[in-house]
Amino acid sequence: MADGYRIGEVAAATGFPASTLRYYEDEGLLPAPDRTRSGQRVYGDAHVARLRFMARAKRLGLRLEEI
Numbered sequence: 001m002a003d004g005y006r007i008g009e010v011a012a013a014t015g016f017p018a019s020t021l022r023y024y025e026d027e028g029l030l031p032a033p034d035r036t037r038s039g040q041r042v043y044g045d046a047h048v049a050r051l052r053f054m055a056r057a058k059r060l061g062l063r064l065e066e067i
Helices: 007-014 018-026 045-059
Strands: none
Touching (some): 007 045, 018 045
């Protein structure tokens, strides 16, 4: 998507709640997304792909430290 995704769209697409996305960003597990002038996060396709990978790894039983 050219303009990127808002946090709610990423949450819906990946199954992670918005609070988890912010936590992963704070912990360095997810690169900080760009922000709009008003400060809203704008995620890209790479963020969504990374989160989908993380979701699969968690389903396989991996802990965040292992991912």
